[in-house]
Amino acid sequence: MSVPPKKEADAEANELSSSMTTAQGQEGAAPLRLALLLQPAGSDLPAALKGERVIELILSETDDNLARQLSRAAECAGEDGLVRLHGPRQSLLLMPALKAAKAKLHPHAILAGLYLGATQEGALAGALHQAKRSANHLSVIRRLTEDDPLAAFDSLCRLISDIAQRTITRIDTSAATPTATPTATPTATEATTKRHYWFTEPYQGRVAAMILSAGESQAGAATSQLALILTQGTGRLKARSLLSAHQLFFLIPGSSEAALNQGLWALAAALDRHGKDDQQASQPHDQEIALIEMMQANLEAFATAAPTRFVISLQATSIDGLKLEISAMSEALTSVCKEKGEYRTPSGSYFSAAPLGQTKLAFVYPGVGTIYPHMLSELHSYFPALFTRLQQQGDLKAMLQADLVYGGDDSICQQMPLSSMAIAGVGASYLLTKLLMDEFAVQPQFALGYSMGEAAMWASLDVWQAPHQLIDKTLKDPLFTQEISGPLEAVRQAWQLSDNESIEWNSFLVRCPAEQISALLERYPRVYLAITQGDTCVIAGCQHCCEALLKELNKRGIPANRVTAMHTPPAEPLAPKVAAFYRQALLPGSANHEIKFISAANLARPQEQEHDQALNQHKPLSSESIAESIAQTFCHRLDFGALIQSASRQGAALFVEVGADRQNCTLIDKILKGSHAPHVSVPVNAKGTSDITTLLKALGQLISHRVPVSLTVLQLGLKRQLDLLLQTKAQQANTQAKTHGDTPHAAPPFQEDA
Structure with missing residues (x-):
């Protein structure tokens, strides 16, 4: 005799509620602490569990309630049992976390909360309470229906795999979701997704939630919701291979x-x-x-x-x-x-x-403005140990300004303030430097930087003792937030403006010889030639005055829409403040660093130093000399063309750009085009191209140039x-x-x- 639909749904809900009595526990009970291990379908038990009695639960297309199976598995495993839930492609092994620890197994995730509620909000609140977590701990919330239990099980396995891989999957929609806000998976068809490293606050693990609609009434409204809280385990999936049958x-x-x-x-x-x-x-x-x-x-x-x-x-x-x-x-x-x-x-x-060989190898560090949304997002799954190490050494989330770069809304990344942009740019260079040097044993002989890239150079190449301390300082110091950016107080003072007079500042990239621009600057006192770089220049200053100068030159300028007075005369009085900001303690032994550091400061004050001379060529490095070189570089016109020519005369010929995108490589090729000295530029990253593809191309070039590569x-x-x-x-x-x-x-x- 068949059961009417309404009674069937109620009976199912009652059965599910009853089966969860043990798993859910009493109010205020300790978290479940069930270890979860993913296994390929058909695999044997781990060797440490051989001989153990295991309860096998098999999902099939005829199953209509994954929530019931999960609650049964949790109940059995919670009684010091061993349960395996089988899907077509993967199996999920559940056991008490203590049991896994005794067997020296490393779970991919921990099931810390399992709660049945009448609503999604109620179920989630109950599961969080059981897991001793709050809603702000959650980075991901997946919401699934029971229309296809096998698909729902696959989604659960993917979430566990993401936790074990330290990967976060975000839905790419027009309504962006900030990094700090949980993401939800649509219950219908999967939307386009973006994946990147799962950043956390220092010393915090990953926490995710999944909510399953466990049954429906005759009217179609959900009668029960099962919420799971998953936390990071000690297991981590192995690194993906850079090479395969398709690479x-x-x-x-x-x-x-x-x-x-x-x-x-x-x-x-x-x-x-x-x-x-x-x-x-x-x-x-x-x-x-x-x-x-x-x-x-x-x-x-x-x-x-x-x-x-x-x-x-x-x-x-x-x-x-x-x-x-x-x-x-x-x-x-x-x-x-x-x-x-x-x-x-x-x-x-x-x-x-x-x-060209290793003796001509130079690392080139790009400046502000090269970062882009979702940069370097593929690397962590190929180099998980590197990311773990960097996160242990400092705040990786802050170093890459993850909330802005990976938040989902590209416009937020593109409109970052100068301070955040500088930090993220240095962070990208730092990460790629460690990747090349620690993972592939690539050792440069020279190093130089484009503008802010000079700070990235000192931070990345084991010179400064505590470069991570500069992150918070950069975000808060008036030097970056008010004087050379933001309100531009340095410009206000130079132009002798009152507090109620506005500054409309912009910079423009223009293809034009520097001499033609310089000839007009006297008639445009609020326009500055900030950067010269081969056949292009950057002018900055009053937007209307810049546009007027460009019109007189009959040149088209590409606006950067970036507010910074670096490399202009209004910044020159700030040189002592910049030097004080970057006066950092050095690592022991770094004073006699083997790398030759080439600074644009030598070109900014030719009357004091020889042009073609590394900063540490004839004397050891010091906190004072480094700080002074950065201050001179930041506060005076940057002649990147002269910097590259100087590096070339000193012996650099194989220029590896260590940072986001490949803008410096393009400039270097133009600057050295027609030069008698051979040269090659090598990008390690390129916007719009797979991170791994660009990296492998770079490694292939270095190997062909006989640079030792592990x-x-x-x-x-x-x-x-x-x-x-x-x-x-x-x-x-x-x-x-x-x-x-x-x-x-x-x-x-x-x-x-x-």
């Missing part, structure tokens, strides 16, 4: 053109053999496994062999693409070697017939990728064996980091 990377060494050609042909032949073997492959992952093993062997051979004069770096996203890269490189090789030039492809393959990160990534493929293959073999009644092989354990 190929091969190195071809050789001491002559003939040796390079031989290496290219050998790789082409190996790919042909691989293609024939693939046609005979019985398993779907055999081709991918063979390709990764081929990359592994190539990198291992390169890392252990004696250095050669030349190296070709090949990159592609498929085997067919790689064959085209080999063909193009082979055709270009003769002319490139004859001209001692370079050859590059859009896919990232690169070869230099005149390697391949360990690439090799370990390939090993993890291979392990995962073998694990998947073993699981498929297990499934087939069980289907045919054979004895299955044990699947490798789920990979994770503590």
